[in-house]
Amino acid sequence: xxxxxxxxxxxxxxxxxxxxxxxxxxxxxxxxxxxxxxxxxxxxxxxxxxxxxxxxxxxxxxxxxxxxxxxxxxxxxxxxxxxxxxxxxxxxxxxxxxxxxxxxxxxxxxxxxxxxxxxxxxxxxxxxxxxxxxxxxxxxxxxxxxxxxxxxxxxxxxxxxxxxxxxxxxxxxxxxxxxxxxxxxxxxxxxxxxxxxxxxxxxxxxxxxxxxxxxxxxxxxxxxxxxxxxxxxxxxxxxxxxxxxxxxxxxxxxxxxxxxxxxxxxxxxxxxxxxxxxxxxxxxxxxxxxxxxxxxxxxxxxxxxxxxxxxxxxxxxxxxxxxxxxxxxxxxxxxxxxxxxxxxxxxxxxxxxxxxxxxxxxxxxxxxxxxxxxxxxxxxxxxxxxxxxxxxxx
Amino acid sequence: xxxxxxxxxxxxxxxxxxxxxxxxxxxxxxxxxxxxxxxxxxxxxxxxxxxxxxxxxxxxxxxxxxxxxxxxxxxxxxxxxxxxxxxxxxxxxxxxxxxxxxxxxxxxxxxxxxxxxxxxxxxxxxxxxxxxxxxxxxxxxxxxxxxxxxxxxxxxxxxxxxxxxxxxxxxxxxxxxxxxxxxxxxxxxxxxxxxxxxxxxxxxxxxxxxxxxxxxxxxxxxxxxxxxxxxxxxxxx
Numbered sequence: 354x355x356x357x358x359x360x361x362x363x364x365x366x367x368x369x370x371x372x373x374x375x376x377x378x379x380x381x382x383x384x385x386x387x388x389x390x391x392x393x394x395x396x397x398x399x400x401x402x403x404x405x406x407x408x409x410x411x412x413x414x415x416x417x418x419x420x421x422x423x424x425x426x427x428x429x430x431x432x433x434x435x436x437x438x439x440x441x442x443x444x445x446x447x448x449x450x451x452x453x454x455x456x457x458x459x460x461x462x463x464x465x466x467x468x469x470x471x472x473x474x475x476x477x478x479x480x481x482x483x484x485x486x487x488x489x490x491x492x493x494x495x496x497x498x499x500x501x502x503x504x505x506x507x508x509x510x511x512x513x514x515x516x517x518x519x520x521x522x523x524x525x526x527x528x529x530x531x532x533x534x535x536x537x538x539x540x541x542x543x544x545x546x547x548x549x550x551x552x553x554x555x556x557x558x559x560x561x562x563x564x565x566x567x568x569x570x571x572x573x574x575x576x577x578x579x580x581x582x583x584x585x586x587x588x589x590x591x592x593x594x595x596x597x598x599x600x601x602x603x604x605x606x607x608x609x610x611x612x613x614x615x616x617x618x619x620x621x622x623x624x625x626x627x628x629x630x631x632x633x634x635x636x637x638x639x640x641x642x643x644x645x646x647x648x649x650x651x652x653x654x655x656x657x658x659x660x661x662x663x664x665x666x667x668x669x670x671x672x673x674x675x676x677x678x679x680x681x682x683x684x685x686x687x688x689x690x691x692x693x694x695x696x697x698x699x700x701x702x703x704x705x706x707x708x709x710x711x712x713x714x715x716x717x718x719x720x721x722x723x724x725x726x727x728x729x730x731x732x733x734x735x736x737x738x739x740x741x742x743x744x745x746x747x
Numbered sequence: 748x749x750x751x752x753x754x755x756x757x758x759x760x761x762x763x764x765x766x767x768x769x770x771x772x773x774x775x776x777x778x779x780x781x782x783x784x785x786x787x788x789x790x791x792x793x794x795x796x797x798x799x800x801x802x803x804x805x806x807x808x809x810x811x812x813x814x815x816x817x818x819x820x821x822x823x824x825x826x827x828x829x830x831x832x833x834x835x836x837x838x839x840x841x842x843x844x845x846x847x848x849x850x851x852x853x854x855x856x857x858x859x860x861x862x863x864x865x866x867x868x869x870x871x872x873x874x875x876x877x878x879x880x881x882x883x884x885x886x887x888x889x890x891x892x893x894x895x896x897x898x899x900x901x902x903x904x905x906x907x908x909x910x911x912x913x914x915x916x917x918x919x920x921x922x923x924x925x926x927x928x929x930x931x932x933x934x935x936x937x938x939x940x941x942x943x944x945x946x947x948x949x950x951x952x953x954x955x956x957x958x959x960x961x962x963x964x965x966x967x968x969x970x971x972x973x974x975x976x977x978x979x980x981x982x983x984x
Contacts, residue, residue, distance in 0.1 A: 372895040373916065420922040425907075425931055466775030591804050591865050594896025607805075607865045678774015681808065681861050681871060694810050694861070697774065707810040709861075717898050746922060 372592045374720045379408035388728070392421050396499050396732040399742030403719075403731065410727045415720040419713070422746035430706040435461055435536070435673055438706065443530040445708060446744040448488050451480045451521070452686040454534035459615060460682030460693035461536045465675045470665055473538040474617045475658040479551065480533065481684075482647040482654070483521070486558060487514040488687035489598070489640040490565070492739040496637060497569065499736045500578050506569065513561045516554045523547050537668030548655065555651045562644055569637075579633035583722040583734035586631065593718045596711055597689030598643060599738060602628035602635040609685035616684075620657075621650045633737040640739075674701050688712055688739055708747055712740035748869040751779045754801065761798070762790045770875065780859070780873035788876055788888045789914075795862065795872065796893055803872055806894035808861040811904035813933045815881065816854040820847050854881050856910050860890065860897070878910060881933075889915035907932035 379385060391402035400421035406414035426445065430438040442457045443450035455477055462469065469477075494510030518528040524547055525531040525540070533540050569575055585595070590603040600607055608625045610618040626642035628635030675697040683692035689711025696705035715738050723731045749757070755767050758781075768782040783791055795803045822845055829842045856878045863870030878885045889912035891897045901912045902921040909930035912918055920927065929936060 370892075372892075420924065423922040425922075428932055463776045464774060589895070592895045593898075594806055594894065605865060607868070612868045676774055678772050678776060679778065680774060680776035681778060681873075683807070690807060692808050692861070694808055694859070696812065705810065705812050707808070709808040713899055714896055717896060 372589055374724060377411075377413050377724050379411075379413055381408055383408075385413060390728075390731070391418075396736065397742075398495065398736075398740060401740075401742055401745070403735070405728065405731065407728055410729075412723050412726055412728060412731060415723050415731070417716055417719055419746055422742050424747070426747040427706050427708065431703055434701045435675070435703060436670070438703075439534070440530065440532040442708075443532055444743055445710070445747065446686065446688060446691075446712065446741045447529055448491065448741055449484045449687050450529055450531045451484045451525075451533060452684060452691065454531065455481055455616075456682060456684045456686065456691040457693050458534040458536055459684060460680055460695050461675070463680035463682045464678060464695050464697055465536070465669075467537045467668060468665055469616075470538055470662050471617075471659050472542075472661045473663040475654050476539050476543055476663060477534065477616055478618070478621070478654050479651060479658070480521075480524075480531075482651045483517050483551075485647045485687045486644050487517040488739075489644050490514060490561075492687075493565075493569075493637055493640055496633075496733070496736045497575070499732050500574055502574070506565070509561075509565060509568075513558065516557070520547070520551055520554060523550065535664060535668070535670075536673070538662070538664035540664075542663045548658065551651075552655050555648060555655065558644070558648050562641065562648075566641055575637070576634065578730070578733060579637060579737075580630070582633045582726065582730055583737060584631045585718060585722055589718060589721065593721075594714045595689070595718060596715065597685070597687070597739075598636060598639045599689065599715050601625060602639045603631045604628050609683060609690055613683070615682075621653050623647075623650050633733055636737045636739075672701075674699060679705075683709065686711060688741070688744075689715055708744075710744045710747060712738075712742075712744040716740060716745065748867075749801070751781060751872075754795075754872060755781060757798070757801070758791055758794060761794045762787055765791050767791065778871060778873055780875050782875045782877065785876060785886075785888060788874075788890070789893070792874070792890050792893045795874075801872070802864045802866045803862040803870070805863045805865045805870075806860060806890070806896045807863050807871070808859075809890075809897050809900035809904065810859045811908035811910060811932065812857040812859060813881070813908060814854045814857060815934045817852040819850045819852055821850060822847050855879065856881055856885055856908055858887055858901075858904060858910060885909055886911045886913050888913055889918075891915050906930070909933070 386407040388405045388407055389402055390405055391397045392400040402418040404416045404418060405412055426441065430441065439454060439457060442453040445453050490510040491514050494507035497506035498504065521531055522528045524543055525533040585599070585603045587603045587605050590600050591605055595603070604627050606625055606627055609615070611625060623646045626639050626646065628639055677697055677699045679696040681692055681694045683690050690709065691711055692709035694705070694707040694709065695703050698704040719735065719738065722734050726734065751769050755769055758765050758767050765787045766784045770780045770782050772779050795801055824843055825846050826841055826843050828839050831838055831840050858876050860874040862872045862874065876887050878887055887910055889897065889901055891901055891912070892914060898917070899921060901915055902918060904910050905912060905918055906920040906923055907930055919925070923931070
């Protein structure tokens with residue numbers, strides 16, 4: 354199967370600089386206005402700056418500036434043992450700590466060739482899909498907030514997120530900093546009562562999604578401000594390494610759950626929604642549809658979950674020293690491909706520990722999407738990327 | 748998905764004189780990598796992206812790795828002729844001595860690229876490029892013109908490791924500030940000892956806590972009120 358996106362990209366690649374942001378000439382005679390949006394702009398979801406050059410209202414140039422939250426997570430991880438970095442991965446993308454845990458555990462399991470028991474795999478899928486639902490719901494809420502729907506959609510999303518966070522707290526002891534996965538399984542087992550509570554929450558989510566969509570789908574402001582806005586061509590999205598809902602909204606069929614079949618994702622039936630118009634509205638819609646697919650996965654997983662241990666009894670915990678070698682493990686996190694690259698030299702600490710942050714790499718094409726648009730739309734385009742600064746700056 | 752050997756021979760057929768070497772991964776992950784020469788790297792990368800069979804159109808991850816100079820101590824047995832006095836007579840005797848030779852293996856900086864194919868849905872193919880040394884010859888060709896996703900990641904490696912990517916369209920520091928001098932992810936980086944003392948709220952709290960522990964009178968609001976009331980009634984009497 355050949356996807357149309359890559360065919361175009363090969364043709365376009367013959368032209369020099371096709372994947373660079375276009376140069377836009379100002380049409381007025383006046384001076385350009387250079388504006389620093391951020392680091393304390395409310396739309397930047399944290400501390401992030403966009404240095405924007407404006408011709409009137411039109412964006413002529415945009416340079417993102419990062420690093421305000423930089424704490425050199427990778428260096429810290431190289432100075433501690435493998436397990437000690439696990440709680441620290443919670444702090445990367447603090448909305449989705451469980452998927453961060455999973456990506457790191459997966460990379461280490463690849464590094465040492467560690468198997469994971471059945472029940473733990475099911476629990477990982479359940480927790481990852483719950484994470485995806487709450488992340489997508491709140492990211493749509495934030496997007497609507499930036500369109501001026503002050504508070505209300507966000508609170509609807511947070512109401513639902515709260516139920517999921519309560520589940521996380523019930524199982525892991527913490528709402529956001531879960532620190533739940535271990536190399537070779539999960540830290541604690543889920544009780545039957547917890548699984549029942551999860552079934553109850555999951556059965557209520559479709560109603561929320563329907564309600565949310567009824568309010569939003571044909572909302573005039575959402576349609577006027579997002580359709581045809583911030584278009585990202587599929588060939589550029591592939592070339593720029595954009596992943597996650599952003600990529601699928603650009604019409605490229607690439608979901609790591611389907612491609613790598615990591616964990617036990619090949620056992621579940623789910624579809625991969627794709628966008629047609631490659632704009633902000635598509636990104637909103639893809640997230641909505643992915644919530645629905647996640648509900649389907651959750652229902653299957655909650656029905657099939659077997660009994661048994663949640664931790665491989667042979668897994669080594671004390672004196673954990675992987676043999677020399679390297680491994681790159683990646684998962685489909687709610688924001689895109691989250692990967693961990695580890696090099697071991699046989700010592701208890703990783704020789705090299707690298708995080709492939711989806712939030713940072715999805716921002717590569719921010720300038721391309723924003724050029725030519727009004728400055729008010731930059732806020733929306735940026736919001737539709739769905740980033741968390743804890744992961745961008747690391 | 749082709750094996751590394753097949754990819755290597757495909758590269759050598761398409762790009763003559765590419766000089767690709769295979770680096771085997773001893774670990775159980777089985778992710779072997781290809782070491783590229785700096786000179787032909789752009790051609791090899793373009794081939795890997797545009798070849799219809801490989802179609803590695805997605806550059807997922809770029810990481811820097813620092814391999815500092817390694818001092819290797821080797822023990823060598825050397826036979827020498829030594830003049831010795833045996834029983835009062837000077838003789839030349841062969842003697843075997845063990846000597847430790849110290850050899851410094853020069854270090855280098857490395858950029859590791861993880862490639863996948865979105866079209867064929869396979870991967871990863873891992874490319875590695877190495878600088879000549881860690882001090883002055885730290886240039887590598889940038890692969891940003893081929894895969895745009897390297898743009899921020901190569902900037903990050905330039906920032907944290909100090910590899911200079913030639914041909915990068917916008918090579919500036921990304922996470923550290925512009926005036927920063929060093930490269931913090933290198934193994935031999937030493938944190939500057941320039942922390943300034945700042946009085947914080949903690950000191951006040953600590954002082955209050957110590958006061959609370961030493962004296963009978965508490966420092967909480969209720970204790971203060973009680974003390975005030977006590978002095979007030981005392982004055983009244």
